[in-house]
Amino acid sequence: MKKIQTLEMKKISKSFHGIFANKDIDLKVESGEIVGLLGENGAGKTTLMNILYGLYQPDSGQIRINNQDIRINNPVESINFGIGMVHQHFMLIQNHSVIENIALGYKETPFFFPKIKIREKVEQFSEKFNFNIDPDKKVWQLSAGEQQRVEIIKALLNGADLLIFDEPTSVLTPEEIKELISIFRQMKASGHIIIFISHKLDEIMDICDRVVVLQKGKIVGSTDTKDTDKKSLARIMVGRDISFNIDKKKIARGRKILSVDSISVMGDKGLDAVKNISFELFENEIFGVAGVSGNGQRELAEAITGIRPIYSGKIKINGSDITNKSPRDIYDTGISHVPEERIKFGIAPGLFLYDNAVLKQHHLKKFSRRWFLKYSKIKNHTEDIIKDFNVSTHSINSQIRNLSGGNIQKLILGREISEQPQLLVASHPTYGLDVGATQFLRRHLLSLRKQGSAVLLFSEDLEEIFELCDRIAVIFDGEFMAILDSDDKNLSEIGPMMAGSKRLKKQ
Ligand SMILES: Nc1ncnc2c1ncn2[C@@H]1O[C@H](COP(=O)(O)OP(=O)(O)OP(=O)(O)O)[C@@H](O)[C@H]1O
Numbered sequence: 001m002k003k004i005q006t007l008e009m010k011k012i013s014k015s016f017h018g019i020f021a022n023k024d025i026d027l028k029v030e031s032g033e034i035v036g037l038l039g040e041n042g043a044g045k046t047t048l049m050n051i052l053y054g055l056y057q058p059d060s061g062q063i064r065i066n067n068q069d070i071r072i073n074n075p076v077e078s079i080n081f082g083i084g085m086v087h088q089h090f091m092l093i094q095n096h097s098v099i100e101n102i103a104l105g106y107k108e109t110p111f112f113f114p115k116i117k118i119r120e121k122v123e124q125f126s127e128k129f130n131f132n133i134d135p136d137k138k139v140w141q142l143s144a145g146e147q148q149r150v151e152i153i154k155a156l157l158n159g160a161d162l163l164i165f166d167e168p169t170s171v172l173t174p175e176e177i178k179e180l181i182s183i184f185r186q187m188k189a190s191g192h193i194i195i196f197i198s199h200k201l202d203e204i205m206d207i208c209d210r211v212v213v214l215q216k217g218k219i220v221g222s223t224d225t226k227d228t229d230k231k232s233l234a235r236i237m238v239g240r241d242i243s244f245n246i247d248k249k250k251i252a253r254g255r256k257i258l259s260v261d262s263i264s265v266m267g268d269k270g271l272d273a274v275k276n277i278s279f280e281l282f283e284n285e286i287f288g289v290a291g292v293s294g295n296g297q298r299e300l301a302e303a304i305t306g307i308r309p310i311y312s313g314k315i316k317i318n319g320s321d322i323t324n325k326s327p328r329d330i331y332d333t334g335i336s337h338v339p340e341e342r343i344k345f346g347i348a349p350g351l352f353l354y355d356n357a358v359l360k361q362h363h364l365k366k367f368s369r370r371w372f373l374k375y376s377k378i379k380n381h382t383e384d385i386i387k388d389f390n391v392s393t394h395s396i397n398s399q400i401r402n403l404s405g406g407n408i409q410k411l412i413l414g415r416e417i418s419e420q421p422q423l424l425v426a427s428h429p430t431y432g433l434d435v436g437a438t439q440f441l442r443r444h445l446l447s448l449r450k451q452g453s454a455v456l457l458f459s460e461d462l463e464e465i466f467e468l469c470d471r472i473a474v475i476f477d478g479e480f481m482a483i484l485d486s487d488d489k490n491l492s493e494i495g496p497m498m499a500g501s502k503r504l505k506k507q
């Protein structure tokens, strides 16, 4: 097959249960172009790309490469046409090495000495794109950014001329995002085509030559990024103006809710992930933990919510000891948790929306009587979440796995925060949310704070941290480098503290 010079999708439509996910979409991309795909949660971005990658068949429409009509029946065919896709949730085998994973997906893996051949190839690509990856490491030892690079090498090795990235940056650290952008630029320079889905308007403006906006399955705008700005893009996407400012008023904090006293916690690899951390958290307060992911945030959140054992130290809620209590007991004291990997751990994919909406609350009196669940109450509750959080779905009687990525996020968030918890532990709560939903969520956290909840917010997004938090801790290698008030003059030092090169002992 010749290199892809142009690829066109013409009048593509696809519906599920009679509802259009894509309607009459025309999209054309050319060699050397980086095209952004933007749209609210549920707008149809992933569906369109799944069609291009051969995972779905369109109901109607045509795909053309270099002016020839083609049909893509499955991903193997799409790879043969030169199309590659890096999914948001990587599809690598954790216990295999980088080389083994690549061999599995490589269409020309030789029968003899496959490892030697593939090692050569990996080294060749690593050098060309500055990948810096150890081919013998097992996948579970790699960071999200490294795993993504393995996926990219897989696609490039298979001769991909066009690469689709579905929200590739939401799992990356700021440093890794910079590296990914530089990989994009090199691929562009060598004539590759990139289609890039993101909710982050800054990234779209920074990376893409052109941006195409989808709304409810249709294209509502297409423009060169140099001719537009963030505000106009948001307006085209949402159909109204979005204000990017939130004004947070100072309020006095109330009683002490949480006290964490010198806790240490072990990580999955058997090493200390949280080292002797202490802090307190009060009513009417949002306490942010800033840091590059992988520095103990997940383990700290899991320790507080009872998922991970604490081997020394104490945690108290309202003065009573909850150290190493079960997650259910801790939940019942009024602590809610929005976990990091919520698609993996936060839902039961095959169950209906309404089951998922009460996954942890089904035992509460209002939802059950003896052995029976009160389905009408549960369904009303689900309808409320859907309304409040603007979850786009055709029915609460559908399986949650059929929702778009962002809409699953919204349902989980709704479930965890609609009850007004005493303490909300939220890890990256705006991951995967579109701009409108992100603003809604940030305002909601502030309103919880106003009503007396305490919020422990983990985020790598410093803008989000500064916008929302009353106090900010910086975590590095399992330790707090500092705890700062939101008006502390040392705030500008957060960057170096996140990198571990500076520490303030004012705690
Ligand atoms: N397999 C499926 N079965 C039923 N409905 C589906 C299926 N896949 C997608 N949909 C529906 O199609 C619509 C578009 O979903 P899609 O995943 O393409 O959105 P998206 O733009 O990628 O959103 P997000 O930003 O949240 O990832 C949604 O309403 C979704 O519920």
Ligand SMILES: [Mg+2]
Pocket: 045, 046, 047, 404, 405, 406
């Ligand atoms: Mg999607």
